[in-house]
Amino acid sequence: MMPKLTYRVWKVWRRNAEVFTKTIFVNFIPSMLEPILYLAAFGLGLGAYFGAEVFPGGASYIQFIAPGLISIAIMYGSFFECTYASFVRMYFQKSFDAIIATPISVDEVIAGETLWGATRATINSTIVLAVVAAFGLASSPTALLIPVVAFFGGLLFASLAMCFTALAPSIDFFNFPAFLFITPMFILSGTFFPIPDVIQGAALGALPLTHVVNLTRGLLTGNFLPLAGLSGVSVALLGLAWLAVATTVFFVLSIHLMKKRLIK
Amino acid sequence: MMGSSEVLIKARGLTKRFNSFTAVDGIDFEVCSGKCVGFLGPNGAGKTTTVRMIYCFLPVTDGELTVAGLDVKTQDRQIKGLIGVCPQEDNLDPDFSVIKNLQVYARYFDIPKQEATKRAEELLKFFALEEKRNAHVESLSGGMKRRLIMARALINQPKVLLLDEPTTGLDPQGRHLVWDEIRTLRKQGVTIILTTHYMEEAEALCDRILVVDNGKIIQTGAPKELIKQYVGKDVLEVEYDEQMVQTLKQELPDVEVEVFGDQVRVFAKQHGSFEQIIKQFPDKNVTIRNANLEDVFLKLTGRRLRE
Numbered sequence A: 001m002m003p004k005l006t007y008r009v010w011k012v013w014r015r016n017a018e019v020f021t022k023t024i025f026v027n028f029i030p031s032m033l034e035p036i037l038y039l040a041a042f043g044l045g046l047g048a049y050f051g052a053e054v055f056p057g058g059a060s061y062i063q064f065i066a067p068g069l070i071s072i073a074i075m076y077g078s079f080f081e082c083t084y085a086s087f088v089r090m091y092f093q094k095s096f097d098a099i100i101a102t103p104i105s106v107d108e109v110i111a112g113e114t115l116w117g118a119t120r121a122t123i124n125s126t127i128v129l130a131v132v133a134a135f136g137l138a139s140s141p142t143a144l145l146i147p148v149v150a151f152f153g154g155l156l157f158a159s160l161a162m163c164f165t166a167l168a169p170s171i172d173f174f175n176f177p178a179f180l181f182i183t184p185m186f187i188l189s190g191t192f193f194p195i196p197d198v199i200q201g202a203a204l205g206a207l208p209l210t211h212v213v214n215l216t217r218g219l220l221t222g223n224f225l226p227l228a229g230l231s232g233v234s235v236a237l238l239g240l241a242w243l244a245v246a247t248t249v250f251f252v253l254s255i256h257l258m259k260k261r262l263i264k
Numbered sequence B: 001m002m003g004s005s006e007v008l009i010k011a012r013g014l015t016k017r018f019n020s021f022t023a024v025d026g027i028d029f030e031v032c033s034g035k036c037v038g039f040l041g042p043n044g045a046g047k048t049t050t051v052r053m054i055y056c057f058l059p060v061t062d063g064e065l066t067v068a069g070l071d072v073k074t075q076d077r078q079i080k081g082l083i084g085v086c087p088q089e090d091n092l093d094p095d096f097s098v099i100k101n102l103q104v105y106a107r108y109f110d111i112p113k114q115e116a117t118k119r120a121e122e123l124l125k126f127f128a129l130e131e132k133r134n135a136h137v138e139s140l141s142g143g144m145k146r147r148l149i150m151a152r153a154l155i156n157q158p159k160v161l162l163l164d165e166p167t168t169g170l171d172p173q174g175r176h177l178v179w180d181e182i183r184t185l186r187k188q189g190v191t192i193i194l195t196t197h198y199m200e201e202a203e204a205l206c207d208r209i210l211v212v213d214n215g216k217i218i219q220t221g222a223p224k225e226l227i228k229q230y231v232g233k234d235v236l237e238v239e240y241d242e243q244m245v246q247t248l249k250q251e252l253p254d255v256e257v258e259v260f261g262d263q264v265r266v267f268a269k270q271h272g273s274f275e276q277i278i279k280q281f282p283d284k285n286v287t288i289r290n291a292n293l294e295d296v297f298l299k300l301t302g303r304r305l306r307e
Helices: A009-022 A024-049 A062-091 A094-101 A104-132 A141-169 A171-188 A197-208 A208-219 A233-261 B047-054 B078-083 B098-108 B113-126 B142-153 B172-187 B197-203 B223-230 B242-251 B274-281 B294-301
Strands: B007-016 B022-031 B036-040 B062-066 B082-086 B159-166 B190-198 B208-213 B215-222 B234-239 B256-260 B263-270 B287-290
Touching: A009 A024, A009 A094, A009 A104, A009 B098, A009 B215, A024 A062, A024 A104, A024 A208, A062 A141, A062 A171, A062 A208, A062 B234, A094 A104, A094 A233, A104 A141, A104 A233, A141 A171, A141 A208, A141 A233, A141 B036, A171 A208, A197 A208, A197 A233, B007 B047, B022 B047, B022 B062, B022 B082, B022 B190, B022 B215, B036 B047, B047 B062, B047 B159, B047 B190, B078 B082, B082 B142, B113 B142, B142 B159, B142 B172, B172 B190, B172 B197, B190 B197, B190 B223, B197 B294, B208 B294, B215 B223, B215 B256, B215 B294, B223 B294, B242 B256, B242 B263, B242 B274
Parallel strands: B036 B190, B036 B208, B082 B159, B159 B190
Antiparallel strands: B007 B022, B007 B062, B208 B215, B234 B263, B234 B287, B256 B263
16 A cells, blocks of 8 residues: 655656756746746735735735745646656656666655655745745744745645646646646635635635645744634644645555556 | 576466456566577567566566566566666656766666766777767667667666667668677677567577567577478579469479469478579579578468558
């Protein structure tokens, strides 16, 4: 039932990390420019139309969206790495087949890919965190814990992505999860505006980005906010529990689905 | 190197089913160390499936398969460490240079970096790829890619080298270069299993051939023995001519005459059987050649187009 994993997982991870560092320039600059653009255009531009301290926790608009941008970087970094990029490696480059012919197992290849997806989430969101801090928007030292949330949140999105990759008949298939799952989360998880009351329960139950946003916002400001009738601490604990359970389930499921796809 | 009599790979009743389709149907074979054994058969015969079971890529449905005494069902990791695989499809890593492809692959086998680089340099030299050391994989020709895949397959100094259609799609120069390299490896004592549907390839490289069709081994033997046993020595090829066919049948009752379309092929057990007949038909465009494995192959597997 549980996948058998050894240190060899890191050899797969390292392969991807080495390709990444080779192209660090094209990977780094866009991840840095995007949050600057969002903070300037939405935070300062659109934010000028809102009064100060009107957002939950007495935040200004730019303060409100900052944790949203970090969380979106976590989701995009891991989800797109383990859908499009992993699919290219699996389907077009046949890299998985090549690695499976060595002492490394399928389980370890998939685990390595997923851990790499979580790493991408950590790298991308830490860049955004740095930009946010440069704008003076990281008001609590607990913000230094955000990369930890990024890694584990990234692990969830990477595992979910890997499930879709295992089921994808072609690369165009990813339009479904991208538009029907990722985009709604991008908008509705308390990223750019507070989650409307009527969908708060649904967001907590079905949109994992909500938990990532709640945790990131709490760590960035040192103040966990109540939501859907729950206290701030309860929301944070629920988030941690939700992420832990879902990550375990989808991580194991992704390996099973991938084995079914790759081993006939 | 091991003694040449040691059985390195052993299959008993080896079976592979994909749902209801039986790709490999209860085959038995043995491969001794230091030998080059060829799986020869039409498309879909089960060659690649067999090879993939040997390197533990496909799970065995039924029967036994051991590599160096290790069971593919339970000791796949150890087996994969002993085998070098050269797959049919190009699966080099396009994100890395030529040398880096070898270094990264060596890491998958736990080979320390310094040792990996040393082996990689030696292999590039052996496969005449030194000049391409830092080239991007995508810039290599088909033949170079194939040789790099072979180099990669040797990075772990395998006991067994599996070559799945090593020269498919190569031009004649590329193919002969690969053949030379396979021969050199053979001389060095590497055990080789190759699949091919090129008869001249099997003839040129293999000590023993397993002719497979519809998932079964239908014949085994050394290439020369198979030719002698199933076809004979000389083959005459000519455009169909009623009178000539009649004369051949009358004067040479031992030969085998095969007519397909407007072509006639005549197989003789002895050299020089046809000389007298040709003289009677001086204006015919007759070809006489040595019998080859292709004749055996077509005889054993029939002429029906596969797939």
